[in-house]
Amino acid sequence: MPARHLNSSTGPQVHVNHSKDDVCGSGFKHLTPVHEALRITNDHLTKKVTDIEEHPLSEVLGRVVAADVVSPIDIPTFNRAAMDGYAVFSEDTQGASATSPVPLRLAGSIPIGITPNLRLHRGEALSVVTGGQMPEGSNAVAMIEYTRSSGTVVEISTEVHPNENVSRIGEDVTRGTVILKRGTRILPQDIGMLTSVGFDRIAVIRKPRVAILSTGNELQQESGVDSSKIPDVNRPVLINAVKEYGCESIDLGIVRDDYNLIRNKIKEGLDVGDVVLVTAGTSVGPGDMVPKVIDSLGSPGMLVHGVAMRPSMPVGLAVINSKLILSLPGYPVSAYLAFLEFFPTLVGQLLESNFLPRPRVKAKLNRRVAGILGSKTYVRVRVSETNDGLIADPVRTSGAGILSSLVQANGFIIVTERIEGYEENASVDIELFRPVERM
């Protein structure tokens, strides 16, 4: 009964740490709060993913840096002009001003991209452009705005100090300093930085492998074959979802609700994956075999079964040989929200590299939403920009079996464990997963 209270605004209250045998008909004796479930599970994920791969820079966007990267060179590698103007020896400009400019002999110009073959002598100026290498003998650039040239004479109308308008060797990056830390998720600018210090490859952590299994007699093996069965949507959703978190998926297919079939597949998943995602069979009914199967496969086994979140309450979290297993509810909305709640955080911890949070906006609720005291509730909303500002419209859904609420919505209101919900017209935080609509 994975989705009894899904979208219910009047569901019974869940008492966390309740002493009754059953938490309000949920079938669970105890529901673990989300943060507690994360902590317990993470405590058992002691073996991180540390395998290293080396790849050309063209293939590492979004990957995780495997070890601190140290710059082998100084940047700039030579003193260079930071402005267009004239390379000078700063002492020669002493006392220069607009009313009393200092004349210097124009001894030539330094093109960009070429090592200067000219040396600056006292009393001379050499024309330079931004980025050009400073000639020997010079120690400053007089900006072109403060100069006037005529024939072979340049008049400098301001004093320039030593190193003024010069980018000095090692000013941006000093040889031997760490330019990228282990655990950094590689962005475009990081690839630029690696290029600029001369790397063309980098060592990254192997992508976590996530084995994905669907269980259920009601699932059709091929699309549209048996009208009494339904297509499996959990695998396509999860295979794509793990991609968004930089993981590789391994498709374990669909198995019927059979203890041995499920056991063999989860065992296979543990052999080939760092993480196993199993959908359905995670409740407490007689047909719900996944938790028992997991416990039969090693230790510590199931760590948490039944979480104080709606939907997705029957989710289970397990670790076997430091590999993570998420036993997700069968209903697609519940499965995907449980995935979003637990997978990014735990995979971030396996990689020792976090993910960016979803963007948030504040919006005004156009009707009341109810959470459940003691449970973390995900309410799907459609946020749109109106003349009155951002308005959040909770998506009305009747079914939990279908993803329409997550397809129609562009964000979540997360009603925390400590409150019962929000009144109409309340200003609420929305986590966006699609852009706000313009009305």
Add this chain to the structure above:
Amino acid sequence: MPARHLNSSTGPQVHVNHSKDDVCGSGFKHLTPVHEALRITNDHLTKKVTDIEEHPLSEVLGRVVAADVVSPIDIPTFNRAAMDGYAVFSEDTQGASATSPVPLRLAGSIPIGITPNLRLHRGEALSVVTGGQMPEGSNAVAMIEYTRSSGTVVEISTEVHPNENVSRIGEDVTRGTVILKRGTRILPQDIGMLTSVGFDRIAVIRKPRVAILSTGNELQQESGVDSSKIPDVNRPVLINAVKEYGCESIDLGIVRDDYNLIRNKIKEGLDVGDVVLVTAGTSVGPGDMVPKVIDSLGSPGMLVHGVAMRPSMPVGLAVINSKLILSLPGYPVSAYLAFLEFFPTLVGQLLESNFLPRPRVKAKLNRRVAGILGSKTYVRVRVSETNDGLIADPVRTSGAGILSSLVQANGFIIVTERIEGYEENASVDIELFRPVERM
């Protein structure tokens, strides 16, 4: 002089719509505000990218839906049990209560995933599980919690109304309704939804093609070959950056500062791309040829040259035959920030599909930051979580030539045109591009 005021906290004030010949030595007579630059450019991007490709669902994550998708079926496709319990005829439960339960004859059970071969007769109950197909003759499910079975008798201790605990045909998705709108960027749940209504392919918009060219005599063609030259970092950065926005890159390589070479390459870019990105040569010096080249290639040509933003002031925006050209400054920080300011919005408009904004957090500034009144200023900061909450530390950088400020930072403070900056200890909005650091 693309980066004169980069990171300067004391830079001269820029007067937008100023009447002097030169805006404070920038070389520009007029700087266009960012929102104005976007509006003007978008007004000329009249031809959207509309080419359509069809792909299997396994390959469309992140792609843009090309046309409204209509469901060919109802979901559920049959009436199904929404709870575990007993399929009944609701009238048979009339008057049932805990003290006066109604006994029904248990006539069998309906397995999940199989079309029932049993028909319910008046006075009978058939055992069902969540998701199972409702047998003919039944119209409601009595939840197992309100029943007691013994042998061939089931006692129902509550009235159930017609359709209670039943997911009816078409309740989640009605045949003929739009399930995904044109312009939707495809998320994992959308792929699930398409699967559930029986699709295995979908029509998406072709990825925009972005041709990328670097110009400059100082750039080395191969890494580390000529010690007087520097590696080109703009192409690797931009090639990866366009990937993050779902675009395909076309590498036009590097050309020297030569009018005809640049012209031929931009022309090639316009032939093969929807967008052309050119770096360097966009200022107002004699060696800055890109704007002139662009104007020689067609109309309307350069629309904006010189934008009231820091860094990146010399950026140019152009349209030729409804193709977008961004003439980006040569300095990598300036080039990338100008890219981030303009590219996502304009490509979103070419595709008629927006991108999610970056996540924002509020943090306390650990020292003053100065913007420039009249300019939009990007200040790179490192945000960390401390015992005092989130603290934003502006990254101290001296150079604009290198990406270290964008590599060390995890967010931007955007100082708008209307203010001069923020004082130490001010609470400021940060746009994050990496996760917050834990101290």
